[in-house]
Structures are given as structure tokens and as C-alpha cells.
Amino acid sequence: MIAQRSSSKCLLEKLDISYPIFQSPMAGVSTPEMASAVTNSGGLGAIPLAPINFLHPNSIDKLKSLIDSYTLGLANKNNSNTINLNFFCHKVEPEPISSEIANWKTLYQNALNLPESILGKTKFTNGNISFRETEQDEQSLGKLFDFLEQYKPKLTSFHFGVPSHATIAKLHELDAMVFVTATSIDEVRVLCEGGEGGEGGGGVDGIILQGYEAGGHRGNFLTKSIWDENLSTQSLFQKTKQYVEKLEQDKRPFLVPAGGIMNTSQINWYIKNGASACQLGTVFLASPESTTSSFFSKLTQATPVLNNTIMIDVVSGKPARCIRTEFIDNLYKEYQSGPKSLPPYGYMYSAYKQLKTIAETAEPDTTLRFALNKDIGFYLAGQNFYQLEKGSTREIMKKLTTNLEQDLQP
Template sequence: MSEGSFVTPFAERFGLRVPVVQAPMAGATTPELVAAVSNSGGLGTLAGAALSPEKIASDVAAIRALTDRPFGVNLFVLQPAAPDDATVRRALEAIDPVRADLGLPPGRPLERYAPDFRAQLEALIESRVPVVSFTFGLLSREDVARLQANGQYVIGTATHVAEGVAWRDAGADAIAAQGSEAGAHRGTFIGSFEEALVGTMALVPQLVDATGLPVLAAGGIMDGRGIVAALALGAQAAVMGTAFLTSRESAIPQAWKDRLRSISDTSTSVTYAITGRHARGIRNPLMQRLSEAPQKIAPYPVQNALTQELRQTAGRAQNGDYLSLWSGQGAPLGRSRREDFGAAELMAQLDDEWRAASAGIAAFVAGFKR
């Protein structure tokens, strides 16, 4: 084992000093954020789902210019979207009044609603990114084997046990256990999302037992106490997203960062109104208004693409009422961090916190035994 690495096999494999994986967050992760986390002893991850193959390649090159440490890229497993005219028309009937409030003209059907997943996958293979993770679906055994033959470590996302077993059977190297506390899109691909809202504390040990694979705990983890709790449940690292959203390297608008620092534990809801796929975020007028006509919401990625321009406009105007304010339930715990912190600073704090928490538990157990 290399000096300073942690003892789980996953952490040892990637030389992690801090058992933390920075979660991929579309619109938030930048090459600077990914590299800062990896350089600080964790595993940074680029959110590649919304990026063209060319942008994935350029961002990977930018990360490699900033770090020689391992890092990952995440993709959404999606089939090509070909919505009928009626689906798009109904969605725009609900979206256009919101667009008008922001001074935008009525929306129109788009030529493309999401990047081509197969082309994105080829970009990952060509770039030989050390770690590749996937959400929203399941890769074939052939695709998993191809990635692994290329020297790439494959992580699949599971929100319940059946999904973890499916990823195991497909040959994945590890499972990201997405608890119901997690912010942003739910990764559920087997059954309904309502039946897959399993909390992190319940999900992690069940996936450990059912799959026998390294499990990474995601959802509600914001500090060193959460990291230690995840490890105690059998996870080999903690996946942290919301904790990094307010960092200096995060690309989200300041209005979003401000909301994250002022919410309570009951401020988030799971909605599919904004993107057409269930996601956890801070309640605001955008979520509320689009939820009023559920029959008009188009499936992901169509709804996501149709609301993108208005959300980007709101972001430029620092109008938090019309942003998709993705956030996990643990966000209020982030208020203890100073404003405008850097990702490396956060990683150093997490390193101190989880080691102190581990030592405290060890001392308690020793005292209890006496």
C-alpha cells in the first residue's frame, strides 16, 4: 500500500489519501474542480453527459494538463430521443409562459435533444480515462468488457439492489449506491422511481451484501462524519456532490450557491417537471409552475432540452427563481464552510474531519470494551 493511502481496496487502487469521490454534476463540474479534487487525494469526476464528444475530449485534455492523478468521467446511458410533434407541442404550451416571463420568444422543436451516447462512449474509449461511470441505464456486457480491455475501471449507478445486481452481472468493477438523499437526477432504471427511494444508510450495506463489489456511498454526505458512517456501512469511499457545489471551482451561478447556503433540511423536493426525469432540487417557482401541468411534461431528455434556454437565461441574470437548483438533503451542513472556499481547502478539511471522527470512534470502542 502506498504511503498515505486509505485501506479500502478502491482507495488503494487509485492511491486515495481521502476516501472521497467528487460526484459528477452537469453544469457544475469543471476541469479545475476535477483536478483540484484528484490533486488533493480524492477522485475527481467530470460530468460528461451533456457534452459533445469533442467537448469531452477537450475537457479530458484540460484535466490532464492540471493533474497526473486518476480521475473519472460520467455519462448517462440514453437511447436517441425522437419525440412526436404532439409531445413537444404540449411541453411548450407549459414552458412558453415561463419563457415569456424571462423575455424569451416561444420555444421551438429542436434538431437534437441530447448528445449521441454511442459517440460519447467512443470518446471515452479513445481518451482512455482511468475511471468511467454510468447513470440512467445499464451497459451491455460487451461494452463493459471493451472498456475494461482498454484499461478502464467501470462504475455503475444503482438506486436499489436489483440494479446493483444487474451491474454486477454486466461485469462492472464497482457500484455507486445513490441514496434517496442525493441531489439532482435519480439514476433509477429498473422499476418506478417511487419504489427506488432507498436511503443511503439502508442501501449501502444491502448492495455490499448482494453484489460483493466495491460500493461507493452517495447521498447526504457532507463532512467527515458522513464519510466515516459510509465506511462503517461497508462502502469503500464516499461520493460527495452538493458539498462541492459552492466551491470556487464550481461553475453554477452565484444565485444557486446563495440558495444552497440558506436552505433548511426540508427545502428540497423530487420533481420531474423541469427535465422530464425525477431529480432532487430546491423548491422554487420554476419547479412549482411546471409541476402544475404534469400531463404536458415531456420525457427526458426532451423536457430537459426544451427548458435549457430559459434556465441558462435565468443563470446569466442570477435569477434563482427559474434555475434548476439541484441539491441533496444534506446541503444545510455546508453552511459551516466559509464562503468562496476552494475544492483543495474542502478536501483538506474532509481529510482532517474523517480521521478525527475515526479516531473518536476507535477511542469510544476501546473505552466501551474496558
């Protein structure tokens, strides 16, 4: 049973942090250095684990390496388990069929004017193994739990879906809190009460309320697109607050809005209105601790802002909000006029990343480099990215925490 909770201070005490600021995990963008800087500044750093295949024999070594890098950057090594370990928990995907692979190649061939010889170098392997697959492998899951039992992370979170009741119970035994992303009130109900589409459901400690303006992959796991309200962060938060206030006190989860939150006044508003913390990601994109800092640092200098964002699923296979570029526009236009059946998420995203790596490492005089004389990056960001400012993660955190309301100060 979930312990009674209602305030931001309750969550801060449980996590042993000073400020109600969670760093968004941002797989492929955030780094252990960003996470340690956030934790050093009194917030909760996060390490995304989506790129790790826990079915692989050396997966725990990779996890340990990330934890070691995070711990190395901490001012207080006793805070090494003050972290959010984030897993992707989407439905297990079938391997792509030949027509889906052919459609993907046609899409990129037309959008980038690439020859088949280049596209043929990409391999359709699953680059994002779901945590649900790990749950189905007793040995792999046991090794992961053995590590977590020793490490004892303060918080674990899940995106794209809900882990099993058994997993939630085991994580609670290890004193790890369990948070899950929701994008609709239907998903919130599943997380609080269980039900269709959430094979776990019920018993979660907190909910990351991801609004439609948020950057990165949209974490919906239940709502079909035709019924999705595309709620803003504020609307989703307010609807969820009304819902959870009708639950018994000991069943009310911590609420953590995420999406469009870029400054202290927005954090203050959410906390004063009942949120337990706020999750921020886009605000850190121009920092040197971000892997995409060079791109976003240039955007902060643009006047007026020339780029918009778009929610698109033809790069990775799942809807994600990113910056519109010539590459994204061309890809989307080709998709609109071409075949629609493409490979599943993990396979499709892996193929894109392979192509991007091939392009970045190609010699300047090759056919590939000639064809890709443009940036083919997939730059994930929220709608409020235009408010980005330069500065290190530490400097950004200092600015965010300096003017927090007095009752939020440690």
C-alpha cells in the first residue's frame, strides 16, 4: 500500500533532495554529467536506460558504467543512489516484414536522394528492447534486480507503459519508488486503479504527467490517437488533480507535470496548485552536458526564431516532438505521399540511427556525403524551446532554484 502523501515536501524528504525539480531522462540526449549536475544542485538527476538491452550478457556492466560516471560527478558520493533510473516499457514488437523494410528504404531514398547501396547497409535489429521483454526472461530480470538491490536507487520510472504488479512489488521491496508516465486521464486511471492496457496498474508511487507540448517521445500507452485529447501539461495536471482528490488518501500518487516548463514561475505555480515536483528537459538542451548542445546553442542565438516543432512518428516509429528542419520536412512530405506501413518502433529507430552514423563517418568525397550535404539530426525538444538560454546545467539549476517560493526552500 502506498504511504500517505500530499505535498511536495513529502516527496523531497523521501528522495532526500532540496528542490522539486526532476531532470527528464532524455535518452540519447542527457548524460551522466547532466544528471550529477542536477543532483549536485538539489534536484533529481536521471539516467535513461532505454539503450541498454538487459537480455544481453554485458548489460549490467553497461549499467554500472553509467552509474560510475554519474557518481564520479557527485560532490557528495553518499548521494550516489539519489537518481531516477528510467526504463522504456512499450509493448513487445514483432520483427518487421519485408514490405515494411522496403517502404522504409523507399521513404529515405526519396527524401534524401540516397542510392540503394547505401540504404542496404542498415540492419533492422531492435535497438530499444522493452522492459517487458526483460520481465519475460527470468534470468535477465534476476540479474537486474540483484544489481538494483545492491545499488538501491531512490526512484525508478517507466515510459510507454506499466511494468507488472510483480515488478512494482519487487521495486518497493528494494525501497525504490515507482513512477510511470501518463498522457491522458484514462492512463492515469490505469496507473491508480489498474485496468485494460496497463498490465501493471495500481500501486505506483507517482505519475509523470506529460503534456502535449513536451519534447521527446510521447509516453502514451493506452489512448488511441483518434481519441487522444492531446492535453496540455496544465490541462492534464488539473484534470488529474480533480481525479486523484477523489481517491482515498493512501492511494493518491505524487503528481509531476512535464512539458513546457522552462522557468521558476511555472514551477512555483504547479507546486502551489498541488504538484509534488516538475520534470524539465528542454531547458537543459543548450548546456554542454547535452549531446545536442551544439545544435541548440545556435538556436538560442537565432532572432527571430525560424524553427517550429512538430509531433512526428516517421523517424522513430513513435510520436515524438522535435525541431522542424529541412530533413524532417522532406521526410514527412515523402511519407504523406508514399507507403504508410513502416517497421515497428525499435527496429525503425535503430535503422535511422545506423544511417545517421554512416553519414557522420563517411568520407567527404563519398556518394553518401554528397547526398547528405544537410543535417539529418532528429532534435527532440518541447514547444517552448525558443526560451532556451546558454549556460551549464549547474548555472541553469541555480537560476531555477534562486527564486522558488519561500516555502519550497530547503
